[in-house]
Amino acid sequence: MERLPEAVEGEADLDELLSAPSQALVDLMRRLEGDIMILGIGGKMGSTLGGAAVRAIAEAGVRKQVFGVSRFSDSSIREGLEARGIKTLSCDLLNRDSVRQLPHVANIIYMVGRKFGTAGSEHLTWATNVLVPDNVCHHFPESRWVAFSTGCVYPLVSAESGGCTESMPTDALGEYAQSSLGRERVFDYWSRTAGIPVCLVRLNYAVDLHYGVLYDVGSRVAQGEPVDLAVSHFNVIWQGDAACQALLCLEHCSSPPEILNVTGPETVSVRFVAETFARYFGTEARFTGEKTGALMYLSNAARATSMFGYPRVPLLTMIRWQAAWIQQGGRSWGKPTHYGVVDGKF
Template sequence: MEASLSALPERIADIDQLEEVLSRPDAALERDLAAAEGDILVLGVGGKMGPTLARMAKRAAPGRRVIGVARFSEPETQEKLDGWGVETIRADLMDPKALAGLPKAKNVIFMAGRKFGSSGDQPLTWAMNTFLPGLVAESFRDSRIVAFSTGCVYPFVSIDEMGSTEDTPPNPPGEYANSCVGRERMFQHFSAQYGTPGRLFRLNYAIDLRYGVLFDIAHKVSDGKPVDLSTGHVNVIWQGDASRYALRCLAHATNPTSPINISGPETLSVKWLAEAFAKRLDTQPVFSGQPAPTAWLTNTAEAMKLFGYPGISVATMLDWVADWVARDMPSLDKPTKFENRDGKY
């Protein structure tokens, strides 16, 4: 019997427990997956979020095939997925022959993409974020496709507003964010051409205890390093909630595909977050810079209407992250660079 979200631990003891909590389904997900019949194919499953999302899908629909595809440069990721009952296929998605040979599942979660290192090799970034989505959208024209995107496709907005809505025209800074606009345009083009239902999953700052905006802030507070306030406000969401919403989007796909903003509904002050961590870590925060009047913020009213409030609150995330950092638990060593305002990563 699967543990429910209501039975949450006060602390996350280790990576095994973290991955179990991150991948917990709920009754709403099980209902929505029942309405979205067919196997589930997760493309780019080897990233930060893919393994627990695929595991969650298998836990929510144990009688269905859940297939994860990646290059698996870290073999232990493939081993974990296999152990969780997720079928794995080692493939380079940029290889057209490999892509053509994949199972034509009715449901596709597209998670492949490139962010960090984008400024060092812009052509590869555009190929991964724009050319590959075109290949996938054409190859899986008969599937439902939930394509991971980012709130970075929006321009900065005033912190006095409620964030960009799905109707806000994309106009971001930097090549990375513009390549993500290109990704969306490819899925939109082929969705309109072939009648492919889907969603463009504009995610802002998923939180895992091993990385994320909260981890970055807590680690600086713990180490006595300055917390940069230049980007003074953020939206965040527990990665498990984001995974549930992504999978539920399969039952809420539109034709043609359409964007949906995914994050927590709160606009959080970075200064307040640092002070909250300092209290939990029994230290004093150090700050640098001044908060800008604008930030990358999204309005998640549409997601809240469809899915309800996230299962994990901000206060719980703060407690879990502070405890994890205080015990010097493992990190993925992948800073979010949320402070950057020039779009270079």
């Protein structure tokens, strides 16, 4: 990704940009021993992360297999992954007998999670977020683990706080956040008792032009709908940067687990983003719900930025790409982030 384009023209360009490996990731592949398995690859980020891994391996000129495991509820994802050179394995990770059939690999990226639809199906969210980690740690005690978590395990804070650092005590609100903290605790348990090296990646809002907080705000501005300022700030990171940073965390695993916030370095103002979109669209942004003393989910990415540098795709570039994507009628996955939810109910 030497020169960032003015706009992203279509699906092929977007995929190329999302899955472009950083130089640091290519270098890591030369040092990393063993194959890589991505659990829960069938979600919104899996293809980006798997793509970055296979491209980094190819650019490094090393031999390494990338395995992608999911139930593949959406079967079209599986073909795309195979076409990239990822060996896909269909498995319901809640089923212990099926987990036992998985081949052993040295490096695992854990992406399984359940958030939306929690209200009314709490049992499924808890099983996915807490039982699956136990099943897989039991089967792979020899591996090195990077496990995705979420910034929702932190308490709500003000925009002035600069976001929660990794040393902020957790305070999970609602069953999604509580079960996500449960996911972390299961990895913590296995890491401490079986000596498994783990890095817990607390991610805040990845941006892929098909979905993300920028899509949510930009599409409201484009449709002339008011943007709610009750949650006045958020954190975002280009999904390709989040994927590269997560893979780089394979060298930052420890027992007890390392914890790292992965997101963009800015505490981003919703008003600023909406007004920037409005300038691209030649319209006025409208607002509602502004209030003082608002609390929200915000993470401080100072540590990740000091380890990995500023993300390759800056905030203004993401907004420009997102604006052009919306204007050209680019595909949406119809998966709103619900970034404005602060009562813990998803």
